[in-house]
Amino acid sequence: MKYAMFCSSATGNTGMLGQVIEELLAGETKVENPEEADLVCVGFWTDQGGADESSRKLLKTLHNRKIFLFGTAGFGDSQTYFDGVLDAVEDNLNDSNDVIGRFMCQGKMPQAIRDRYNKLKEEVPNQGAHYDLMISNFDKALTHPDQEDLVRLKAVFKEAAAKL
Numbered sequence: 001m002k003y004a005m006f007c008s009s010a011t012g013n014t015g016m017l018g019q020v021i022e023e024l025l026a027g028e029t030k031v032e033n034p035e036e037a038d039l040v041c042v043g044f045w046t047d048q049g050g051a052d053e054s055s056r057k058l059l060k061t062l063h064n065r066k067i068f069l070f071g072t073a074g075f076g077d078s079q080t081y082f083d084g085v086l087d088a089v090e091d092n093l094n095d096s097n098d099v100i101g102r103f104m105c106q107g108k109m110p111q112a113i114r115d116r117y118n119k120l121k122e123e124v125p126n127q128g129a130h131y132d133l134m135i136s137n138f139d140k141a142l143t144h145p146d147q148e149d150l151v152r153l154k155a156v157f158k159e160a161a162a163k164l
Helices: 013-024 053-061 079-090 111-123 128-141 147-161
Strands: 002-007 039-047 066-073 098-106
Touching: 002 013, 013 039, 013 066, 013 147, 039 053, 053 079, 066 079, 066 147, 079 098, 098 147, 111 128
Parallel strands: 002 039, 039 066, 066 098
Antiparallel strands: none
16 A cells, blocks of 8 residues: 655644554555645644644645544643534645544643743633643643554544545
8 A cells, every 4th residue: 555644743743643544554655745645644733623734724635535633732631622623624635535533632732832821811800710621631631642542543534544
């Protein structure tokens, strides 16, 4: 099987997922041109509820491909949130493509984000509880992607690859 791997990772979280997928594809042929690939893997980081700009641009160029989407989000630790992001990401694809699988998990964020939340908590009146939730989410994200996330990714990817 020939595969193409495209992975946009601002903090290394999505890159970690991409490495796991590449390990599962050991022995397969990696190609640079998605038109030559039997499978196109696209990794993204979440920006405003969808894929980052470079991933969106790439997705819009794909036609008649089998695609595996994977990504990370600093905010949100619920499958409902992740499904909403993945749906928004899929909206960038032409209908001729076939998404054979998709995976998302939480990813750690830079410390500057937590610092900003702390600052806003002090500066914005009557929003302390809101920023406490944001800080709590930040702290939960610190360990992700974790081993459990990677085990789930492997299972989801293997199930998707079996469709090829």
